[in-house]
Amino acid sequence: MTEQLKQLEILIRERRGSDPALSYVSKLFHAGRAKIAQKLGEEAIETVIAALGDNRQDLISESADLLFHLMVLLGDSGVTLADIEAELLRREGVSGLAEKAARVG
């Protein structure tokens, strides 16, 4: 992740427990895990539909919504994007990819 994305993740987490009237993120945390998961699912549906359309900006916008709500869901569960990255890189096929990159690079 970029430093900026890490900052964003930290700030999202800081909103846990704060007044739900103050921000959308606080409101999501206050609504609870099931509601956050529902929003993630909805954004995934919108990403699917955008991907089948021809508008590149729509896809970027919906994917950003999806990634954002994933960060909130993970934040609610005490998981970080770094945990997800580690899992991706740990997997056999992915390690193979990274290894190949190391050889090629």
Next chain:
Amino acid sequence: MTEQLKQLEILIRERRGSDPALSYVSKLFHAGRAKIAQKLGEEAIETVIAALGDNRQDLISESADLLFHLMVLLGDSGVTLADIEAELLRREGVSGLAEKAARVG
């Protein structure tokens, strides 16, 4: 993104047009946009269900699948994770968050 995740994204993109028998990613690209979008949607459903369970490792695993298929879908559309990050940071609320982080940091 970390350097490793960038490498993974590059390697995913290199699989476009390669033999679908060689890797899961090549097979996905060969199957086409609708099939990749379908897989993204399925992984989102599994992430929702994992989030409602109590198993942290399940959530990490399903979120990794979701992020991976998002990278493939974006790769098929010529969009990068960096485009998504830029969109997140461009948004008003998010910029506000980043600005706050700069002040605090």
Next chain:
Amino acid sequence: MTEQLKQLEILIRERRGSDPALSYVSKLFHAGRAKIAQKLGEEAIETVIAALGDNRQDLISESADLLFHLMVLLGDSGVTLADIEAELLRREGVSGLAEKAARVG
């Protein structure tokens, strides 16, 4: 389907082309296929979440939303619930079930 459900399906279809200000269904038809499909997807997510909870009434309510939006989506595509029933009964396994029912009944 019951006679009442058939009536509901007919009335949903009659809303196509009518003023979107008049009803939720007219508004959906006016918004178009992608929007109706998005709503169907969202209701499916809510049905999944309700099914994992312990509240029977929530599941009934979300499933009703899902079936309702399926009827609107089918109406927009010129497909009827009767077409769906026929497809279910046509399938090999299902035909087997029906046959067994006939023998048992």
Next chain:
Amino acid sequence: MTEQLKQLEILIRERRGSDPALSYVSKLFHAGRAKIAQKLGEEAIETVIAALGDNRQDLISESADLLFHLMVLLGDSGVTLADIEAELLRREGVSGLAEKAARVG
């Protein structure tokens, strides 16, 4: 519902508790609520994608899968399609529709 669809629903329910090797439905019940809900979600994604395509038969096929898995999910929860119909007809807007149908008919 037609008599045939009612029979199908009854037969689906009879598969609860039977050997998972005997039928797909038994296997689903054996896999449990979360797995059935996951399948419902997946079929909804496929219905969304089919609706955005131009193939009427695909939409019928995916909608049939969706309705079928909804029946299994409801069966696992002790809810019937009749409960869903009753909920649809109970709702204010829907009652209005039915009332209008009664006046027109």
